[in-house]
Each structure stands twice: as structure tokens, then as C-alpha cells.
Amino acid sequence: MTGAGESLVNNPGRRRASGPGALGLVLGHPFDTVKVRLQTQTTYQGIIDCMVKTYRHESLLGFFKGMSFPIVSIAVVNSVLFGVYSNALLALTATSHQERRAQPPSYTHVFIAGCTGGFLQAYCLAPFDLIKVRLQNQTEPRAQPGSPPPRYRGPVHCAASIFQAEGPRGLFRGAWALTLRDTPTLGIYFVTYEWLCHQSTPDGQNPSSATVLVAGGFAGITSWVTATPLDVIKSRMQMAGLEQRAYRGLLDCVVSSVRQEGLGVFFRGLTINSARAFPVNAVTFLSYEYLLHSWG
Numbered sequence: 001m002t003g004a005g006e007s008l009v010n011n012p013g014r015r016r017a018s019g020p021g022a023l024g025l026v027l028g029h030p031f032d033t034v035k036v037r038l039q040t041q042t043t044y045q046g047i048i049d050c051m052v053k054t055y056r057h058e059s060l061l062g063f064f065k066g067m068s069f070p071i072v073s074i075a076v077v078n079s080v081l082f083g084v085y086s087n088a089l090l091a092l093t094a095t096s097h098q099e100r101r102a103q104p105p106s107y108t109h110v111f112i113a114g115c116t117g118g119f120l121q122a123y124c125l126a127p128f129d130l131i132k133v134r135l136q137n138q139t140e141p142r143a144q145p146g147s148p149p150p151r152y153r154g155p156v157h158c159a160a161s162i163f164q165a166e167g168p169r170g171l172f173r174g175a176w177a178l179t180l181r182d183t184p185t186l187g188i189y190f191v192t193y194e195w196l197c198h199q200s201t202p203d204g205q206n207p208s209s210a211t212v213l214v215a216g217g218f219a220g221i222t223s224w225v226t227a228t229p230l231d232v233i234k235s236r237m238q239m240a241g242l243e244q245r246a247y248r249g250l251l252d253c254v255v256s257s258v259r260q261e262g263l264g265v266f267f268r269g270l271t272i273n274s275a276r277a278f279p280v281n282a283v284t285f286l287s288y289e290y291l292l293h294s295w296g
């Protein structure tokens with residue numbers, strides 16, 4: 001890894017950048033599980049209560065439920081997001097990545113490119129995210145002899161059961177809420193990142209690794225803070241019909257959640273989401289910058 005003050009452009013040739021992305025995901029997953037449970041179940045009083053109950057009932061492994069599909073899919077989902085983003089920016093500004101430091105793109109272009117990437121990645125993410133959420137919400141302890149097995153035995157069994165019961169459309173449950181969540185907030189994600197890099201880098205130079213980490217971390221937080229209300233709705237739509245009532249649609253989910261739990265429902269999981277977002281997105285942007293520079 002480069003020294004914090006060194007410029008990324010002086011360090012080409014590092015191609016194994018997917019490692020840190022996956023590592024960030026593994027470290028962030030326990031936070032994600034607590035978040036999903038807080039958003040969709042009403043049995044917990046808060047973060048600590050959820051952590052204690054999960055640990056007591058399911059041991060440390062409980063926090064890692066539903067992690068395998070995100071690990072398998074993160075490379076594809078992030079390639080779509082970052083690939084569409086850079087190509088959209090290329091089309092909008094007609095400047096290559098190298099030229100862009102001297103002629104920075106406008107924030108409107110960055111926002112449009114980010115929204116386009118967000119919109120398209122949402123459809124790749126939807127089935128993987130659905131299965132993740134369903135598995136994270138299974139609070140049964142690990143199968144013990146004699147105890148009834150959980151509804152889903154693993155990610156493939158989960159996917160197959162949804163497919164059998166509801167057909168391919170079933171795998172896209174909550175996809176509309178996911179698209180609404182990700183389209184504007186990924187625009188915000190890239191604008192925050194570019195703005196913070198621009199603030200702390202002399203004109204025409206590449207940002208240092210430290211700048212990339214900090215800007216990436218804050219981009220993650222800003223994006224998740226703005227995404228949390230629709231994140232709650234998305235998770236509830238994905239769980240609909242299982243542990244709680246079925247909703248007639250997205251609006252019905254919004255209205256009945258607010259009626260039953262007040263406006264605070266939109267901020268469920270905000271703290272834990274932000275804590276997870278910093279490290280995960282710091283390493284994501286560092287990987288992205290390394291890849292751009294090593295591919296030239």
C-alpha cells in the first residue's frame with residue numbers, strides 16, 4: 001500500500017484491488033445484519049439490544065448470516081456501478097480520466113453519471129439483496145438435531161424457493177424501492193467524493209491515498225444518510241408476506257409504517273449504517289482509483 005501522502009498516479013500496476021473491497025464487506029456485514037433487523041423487526045429496543053440478543057441466540061455466526069451472495073455479487077455490482085459511472089462521465093464531458101484532473105467535470109455531470117450508474121446497478125443488485133435480507137432476518141439458532149429447520153437452508157435454497165413459489169418476478173421483490181433508493185443517492189455519492197477530493201487536492205494533481213480514503217468514507221456516509229428512509233421501505237417490501245403484513249405497494253408500505261411507528265421509522269438503522277459506510281466506502285474508492293490508474 002502507498003504512503004498516505006503519495007500520489008496514486010505514481011503507483012501504477014496494482015491490479016488486485018478487489019481484495020480490500022471484499023474485506024470491507026466482510027467487516028461491515030455484522031453492522032448490516034443489525035441494521036436490517038432493526039429496520040424490519042419490532043422486537044429490538046436498539047442497536048445494543050439487537051446485538052446482545054443476536055449473540056445470545058445465534059452466537060457470532062448470527063451476524064454473518066446472508067453474507068455469501070454479497071461476496072459473490074459485489075464484483076459484478078460494483079463493476080456495473082463504477083463502469084457505467086465512468087463511461088457516462090466520459091460521454092458527458094468528452095474527457096478521459098487523465099485529462100479530467102486538469103479539466104474537472106461539472107458537478108451536474110458527475111451527478112447525472114452517478115444516477116445513471118445507480119439506476120443500472122440497482123437491477124443487478126436486487127435479487128442478491130433480497131436473498132441477503134431474507135437470510136439476515138432468520139433469527140433461528142444454527143440447526144440443532146430435532147429442532148425445526150429454518151425456512152431457508154442457505155442462499156441457493158432461498159433463491160430456489162422464491163423462484164418456485166413466485167417465479168422470476170419474485171426475485172425482484174422490492175426492486176422498485178431499491179431503484180428509487182439508489183438512483184439519486186449514488187449521484188450524491190459521487191458528487192460528495194469529487195467535491196471532497198477537489199477541496200483537498202491542489203489543482204491538476206491526483207488525490208493522495210489518504211484523501212481518497214477520507215473522501216470515499218464521507219461519500220459513503222452522505223449517501224447512506226440520504227438513502228436511509230427508502231432503505232427502510234425497501235427492506236420491509238422485501239420481507240413483506242413473511243413475518244409481517246403484505247403491502248399493496250410502495251406507498252402503502254410508507255403510509256402504514258408511518259401510521260404505526262411515526263416518522264422516526266425512516267431513520268431506523270441510520271447510526272449503524274453510517275458507522276459501516278465509512279470503512280466500506282473508503283476501501284471501495286481506494287480500489288477504484290487503483291484500478292483506474294493501473295489500467296491507464
Ligand SMILES: C[N+](C)(C)CCCC[C@H](N)C(=O)O
Pocket residue numbers: 181182185186189220223224227277280281
Ligand atoms: C446508495 N447507497 C447509499 C444505498 C449505497 C452507497 C454505497 C454502496 C456501497 N457498496 C456500500 O455498501 O456501502
